Amino acid sequence: MGLDRPLFSRRRMLALLLAGAAVPARADAPKTSLRPRRRGETAPPPLPDTRAAGTLVAAAKLGGAVGFVLADAKTGLVIEAEGGDLPLPPASVAKAMTALYALEKLGAGHRFGTRLLGTGPVVDGVLQGDLVLVGSGDPTLSTDHLGDMARTLAARGVKRISGRYLAYTGALPGVAAIDRDQPDHVGYNPAISGLNLNFNRVHFEWRQGGGGYAVTMDARAERFVPAVTMARMQVAQRDLPVYTYAAGQGGDNWTVAVTALGKGGSRWLPVRQPDIYTPEVFQTLARAQGITLPAAEVVRDLPAGTALAEHVSEDLAVILRDMLKFSTNITAEVVGLAASGAPTLEASGRAMSDWAAARFGITARFVDHSGLGGASRISAADMAAALVRARGTTSAAMLAGLLREVGMRDATGAVAEGHPTRVLAKSGTLNFVSGLAGYIVPSEGRELVFAIFCADVARRDRLTLAERELPEGGQAWTKRARRLQGQLLHRWGTAFV
CATH class of the missing domain: 3.40.710.10 (DD-peptidase/beta-lactamase superfamily)
Structure with a gap:
């Protein structure tokens, strides 16, 4: 120079x-x-x-x-x-x-809160109204946090709801990917939502067996490992590309090249539709606590209700x-x-x-x-x-x-x-x-x-x-x-x- x-x-x-x-x-x-x-x-x-x-x-x-x-x-x-x-x-x-x-x-003291709201009272194990999973965009929310919220909801006596299961995501704008010039499958380029979970990543694992490959997709954390259905993986008979992605109506559709898999392994993949991912994981965790919830409906307007459970982030x-x-x-x-x-x-x-x-x-x-x-x-x-x-x-x-x-x-x-x-x-x-x-x-x-x-x-x-x-x-x-x-x-x- x-x-x-x-x-x-x-x-x-x-x-x-x-x-x-x-x-x-x-x-x-x-x-x-x-x-x-x-x-x-x-x-x-x-x-x-x-x-x-x-x-x-x-x-x-x-x-x-x-x-x-x-x-x-x-x-x-x-x-x-x-x-x-x-x-x-x-x-x-x-x-x-x-x-x-x-x-x-x-x-410096700002905190992100994730809440469960009920729009009605709990009578004989039934929430008389809607249950609302309310996100504030917390980037550190994990499956373990949702699992603890499900336990709290069960301790409140809730077994099912008479109304809808809603997921409020309006705290932040939805972003499909931080940078669209990155490959679809890199985990450091996830989507962003008012409801984020596990840094908006899903765990993909594969094992080779006699009939081919067994694949799983889950939202694991330290204490809870719920299976995920909104992120789907198919093994494709090809060499390249290693991964392909397509957005589906109900989730993320992935394929992976069979020649890239070897005998087994795992990696984190980005979640492109966290508005579906996070409420599904909570629904699964609630089911494990004996709480039956219908499929979630995503809303951008926050309903009024009474707090039934809450997780608050670190400062x-x-x-x-x-x-x-x-x-x-x-x-x-x-x-x-x-x-x-x-x-x-x-x-x-x-x-x-x-x-x-x-x-x-x-x-x-x-x-x-x-x-x-x-x-x-x-x-x-x-x-x-x-x-x-x-x-x-x-x-x-x-x-x-x-x-x-x-x-x-x-x-x-x-x-x-x-x-x-x-x-x-x-x-x-x-x-x-x-x-x-x-x-x-x-x-x-x-x-x-x-x-x-x-x-x-x-x-x-x-x-x-x-x-x-x-x-x-x-x-x-x-x-x-x-x-x-x-x-x-x-x-x-x-x-x-």
Whole structure:
């Protein structure tokens, strides 16, 4: 990357001026802050030759573009940058912005509730009216939670109902898939509903026998393993494609290639119609408690009724901690949709983009809240600016505590065990896209903010749908990108803290 090319536009320089700190506009800019020092103030250390960082980027041989920014977390002074003004896909690094957004809009103590309402009294074991399964979009709801609710309903004396069994899903807009450019069968790209269950995944298991293959589909959790009929699987006599999917009137229809199965195995598949899946699983669990329910009817308007059972999620802060640790896409989308109140996922992404612009003075385009959509764009400069400008706010202070510790690195980019400097960050990976952003926190010295984005967008865009689950060269590219990120962390942790 040429050292004589401007790193930031005038607009971006102004966006990064925090508390009077000036931003070097070029890699060969003055090696000290352009802000006049106050009397008694210590001069910042001189910057080393930035060509060292450029050499690391060139050696990674990633193609496409690389953008990174390192800044002082307190003042916002940009210490080192290369390609920082390039808008690139953030992948799951977007979840850090989603966490800030949700904490500010919903509050750290926000909880999602799932309830059973009765529209009439219980007389001699019969609910005189409708039973309503009411969802709030809880992304952490599991089969075990529904099983406990079924037990509570049985303890209330309910054996059957005189009216309808309703499933209210109107708390969130229905989304068939987070990103339509992903293969149908990948579990990290589920549907979204006001009633989500098991991260909207179904467990597919197969065993070879004398007469062919026995297949099962279930909604297992730790304590309950109910069979599922709405997700159906057929073994097909073919080599490719491995899976096919078609939406049916009453559920999800899958086929799998016989040559891909071997003697046995299992995997999680996405649920594309959670409005059918979740109420069916509860119906099965209720039956095990001696409660007979008719087939569910999905409604978008919430009926009035009396609460008969309820499950309440953990606080939002706990949910976000797990989201950032395990990078659960459905959690990011649910909390983002709940925060925005928008009618579609696309509109919700725009709402978060507008919020980021107003809140942090940055320019970003989010098409979702998880980063799964490859059309999202943010520059390393804007990501770092947001993390700096968020400092001092309750949500940002909490974010630092929720981020996963990824570890300081050695000169090869590998984790340096026992290093006194902590790195709290969110990583992100798509095909030929890799990002890392967060905080470098030394035991002594100044805290730093950084953002690193690597992307070969043209190579990613050339992939066919069939290639997107495991593209040729993708794993090696990601390994090189992560090694580069580790080498930059080592450079910064050694030279600047």
